[in-house]
Amino acid sequence: MIRLNLIVCATKTNGIGTAGKLPWRLKEDMNFFKYVTSLSPTKMKNVVIMGRKTWESIPVKFRPLSNRINIIVSRRLQQSDAGSLGIDEKQDSYLVDSIDSACLLIRKLDHPHDINPQTGVQNIINKVFVIGGSEIYRSVLEEQSTSNFAPSHILITRILSDHPSIDPSIDTFFPEFRSSRRQNWCKSVDLIDQNKFLCLHNTRKKEGTLAICLDSITLLSIVHFYINSSSGLIMLCPTKTSTSLSLFFSFDQLSGYKEGLAKKKKKKINLIYEGIL
Known part of the structure; x- marks a missing residue:
């Protein structure tokens, strides 16, 4: 197969x-x-x-x-x-x-x-x-x-x-x-247990991990790791008005966090990479 x-x-x-x-x-x-x-x-x-x-x-x-x-x-x-x-x-x-x-x-x-x-x-x-x-x-x-x-x-x-x-x-x-x-399509958060990743917790909702910020090479390496380890991901990519790169783990909290991030930093977010197992 x-x-x-x-x-x-x-x-x-x-x-x-x-x-x-x-x-x-x-x-x-x-x-x-x-x-x-x-x-x-x-x-x-x-x-x-x-x-x-x-x-x-x-x-x-x-x-x-x-x-x-x-x-x-x-x-x-x-x-x-x-x-x-x-x-x-x-x-x-x-x-x-x-x-x-x-x-x-x-x-x-x-x-x-x-x-x-x-x-x-x-x-x-x-x-x-x-x-x-x-x-x-x-x-x-x-x-x-x-x-x-x-x-x-x-x-x-x-x-x-x-x-x-x-x-x-x-x-x-x-x-x-x-x-x-x-x-049977679903999104996985398996990678949050990996010790090498810095996890930032949502202060408003205690459940779930929101994001880690990484350089582009490390981020793309994680994307490849996700594909090979049968996990899912959501990833914020750089745009002309937003240069930060983040990997998101909490899918149900993403929308509110994205809006808060855009408002706080006054930056427009155009793309999200969404990987689904």
């Missing part, structure tokens, strides 16, 4: 696209996306799975996404169409017709000589990320019992307030997974 991590940037209403393109260009989110989907142990690589429209929305000079194995899913395209789209196996980019086919390819790439994994062959695939678009996300979230994959994590960059670079005519949306037949 291949475990798939969904990563997406979405508005509060789950908007993710406009006319086949991203409705925004947010440097901090792009850096976050690149870091999380690229970071892997030496001699291993992550896989990014995407639909044809998502592939075509990436500027040609950035295709394929570097230091990652790119798998493009399309039911209509044939292998003979791969070259015209810049899909080249020699450059770690592959064309398949379904998510199941993508997972079969991943198994083949992970064990290129068809040697049984039980014999101790070292794996070369680290993590598998699904990066869009809407139909690909939906296919993963609505996996059937016969599928050879299962969704593991959803990592969301949630845009919580207006941003000048956002195109208001959003026409593509991330599936509403909480109301789907899969009711």
Whole structure:
């Protein structure tokens, strides 16, 4: 069974696209996306799975996404169409017709000589990320019992307030997974027990830990740790008017704390990274 991590940037209403393109260009989110989907142990690589429209929305000079194995899913395209789209196996980019086919390819790439994994062959695939678009996300979230994959994590960059670079005519949306037949998505606070983290407690409500402030490198390292340890997270990212970085542990108290922080420091908070187990 291949475990798939969904990563997406979405508005509060789950908007993710406009006319086949991203409705925004947010440097901090792009850096976050690149870091999380690229970071892997030496001699291993992550896989990014995407639909044809998502592939075509990436500027040609950035295709394929570097230091990652790119798998493009399309039911209509044939292998003979791969070259015209810049899909080249020699450059770690592959064309398949379904998510199941993508997972079969991943198994083949992970064990290129068809040697049984039980014999101790070292794996070369680290993590598998699904990066869009809407139909690909939906296919993963609505996996059937016969599928050879299962969704593991959803990592969301949630845009919580207006941003000048956002195109208001959003026409593509991330599936509403909480109301789907899969009711087992939840947020975890397991990491608060780790002694190496400084925990700041909410003085108004004694229950729950609110935040720790860290430098950006440490923060991103924790993001990667969360993904690998099957935990969830909410993270405040830097914006033009807010340079502090914080990792939030208490999900139900986040809203009031965020408003208090913005009022106290008179800083606008535009983005929250929300990771859900």
